[in-house]
Amino acid sequence: MEDHSGCSNEEPAGSKDSFRKTSLFGHESHIPSSEVLEAIENVIEDVFKSLAQKKAPVLTLANRSGWRNIEFKDSVGLQMIPHCTTRQIRSDCPRSASKFALLLKILSMIYKMVQTNTYATKRDIYYSDTLLFGSQSVVDNIINDISCMLKIPRRSLHVAVTVPSNVQGIKNLISHAKFMLIVEKDATFQRLLDDDFCNKLSPCIMITGRGVPDLNTRLLVRKLWDTFQLPIFTLMDADPHGVEIMCIYKYGSVSMSFEAHHLTVPSIKWLGLLPSDLERLHIRKDALIPLTKRDQNKLASIQKRPYITCQPTWKKELEIMAASKLKAEIQVLTSLSSDYLSRVYLPNKLQFGGWL
Numbered sequence: 001m002e003d004h005s006g007c008s009n010e011e012p013a014g015s016k017d018s019f020r021k022t023s024l025f026g027h028e029s030h031i032p033s034s035e036v037l038e039a040i041e042n043v044i045e046d047v048f049k050s051l052a053q054k055k056a057p058v059l060t061l062a063n064r065s066g067w068r069n070i071e072f073k074d075s076v077g078l079q080m081i082p083h084c085t086t087r088q089i090r091s092d093c094p095r096s097a098s099k100f101a102l103l104l105k106i107l108s109m110i111y112k113m114v115q116t117n118t119y120a121t122k123r124d125i126y127y128s129d130t131l132l133f134g135s136q137s138v139v140d141n142i143i144n145d146i147s148c149m150l151k152i153p154r155r156s157l158h159v160a161v162t163v164p165s166n167v168q169g170i171k172n173l174i175s176h177a178k179f180m181l182i183v184e185k186d187a188t189f190q191r192l193l194d195d196d197f198c199n200k201l202s203p204c205i206m207i208t209g210r211g212v213p214d215l216n217t218r219l220l221v222r223k224l225w226d227t228f229q230l231p232i233f234t235l236m237d238a239d240p241h242g243v244e245i246m247c248i249y250k251y252g253s254v255s256m257s258f259e260a261h262h263l264t265v266p267s268i269k270w271l272g273l274l275p276s277d278l279e280r281l282h283i284r285k286d287a288l289i290p291l292t293k294r295d296q297n298k299l300a301s302i303q304k305r306p307y308i309t310c311q312p313t314w315k316k317e318l319e320i321m322a323a324s325k326l327k328a329e330i331q332v333l334t335s336l337s338s339d340y341l342s343r344v345y346l347p348n349k350l351q352f353g354g355w356l
Helices: 033-052 097-116 122-127 136-150 186-194 215-228 240-251 257-263 275-280 293-303 306-310 312-324 330-335 340-352
Strands: 010-012 058-062 070-073 077-080 085-090 179-183 204-208 232-235 269-272
Touching: 033 058, 033 097, 033 136, 058 097, 058 136, 070 306, 077 240, 077 257, 085 097, 097 136, 122 136, 179 186, 179 215, 186 204, 186 330, 186 340, 204 215, 215 240, 215 257, 232 240, 240 293, 240 306, 269 340, 275 312, 293 312, 306 312, 330 340
Parallel strands: 179 204, 179 232, 232 269
Antiparallel strands: 010 085, 058 085, 070 077
16 A cells, blocks of 8 residues: 555655645644544545646645655654655556545544544554554554644644553652663563563663554653653664664654654663674684574664764774674574673663663
8 A cells, every 4th residue: 555656656755735844743742633633524524626726636644764855953853844746646547546445434534533532542543443554554554644634743743542541641659779770681671670670770661662662652752751751771682673773762763753752752762682702702703693684674774874974883883793693683692691681781881871
């Protein structure tokens, strides 16, 4: 269902009245229901106007897939530029008509939910008509397109995500934590819990997105940072995938750059596992894994990103990885001792400032 055809014309924003030129979201945490309904009504009104003029209706979406529509700001991370290029989803083109129809279908579902103050998950929407939508990824992509098109955060569209379903509604948070630790993998997260890491060193908040974080995990990290202003460290595999995940938390992603103000925490630090740690700790070569061609391509892509030029120490670590052509999972530290991660590695890093 991705629209790569010639029916989807790319053009500068502002060429269509229906695509508003205002900055995306600002710092608002919630949009009133009346504004959400009005935004959807404006889209449908444009469709009816086209039909009345005997023209094929089109929907104009921001192009969320290209770096040229993205700018990098230290205070926010990756965000979409105000006058980004757009693409048209045409109703009169066989290759884009189906996406046009699905966009209207999901818009109608969102409109009804906002009207009745009910909620649905992306999964609920997909299972309401699996034959129509085809796959969960189609639904996910269209909801993101709608959120970006209307310039309304997804939570205000009444599309919920995994528990907790309303991060913004969490109130009266109290914590004695000294720092937050974002852990890439659930297995490492569970091991640190088993070792009582959160209490042995000093009180901390530990979070895992189980790999690439979903929207709510990122919202929660941002809310905790806004509330407590704690140092936040990441514990990732020393591989391009781990670096990518860390960058999503810190700087955001291209596809969700239109909501960067709510999702990124630019103060996040890279605690480990650093490529330089592998040599410093004398990790055996046979415990390391060669980079695949895909890994090397991913690494090269990350090295070219605008935020890497602002992080010379990160750049050096990526160069070490590229030169060695080796990667390592966090679990490689068990080759030193079974509890090396919680007993030695993390305490030393946190005590002596071993982060970037």
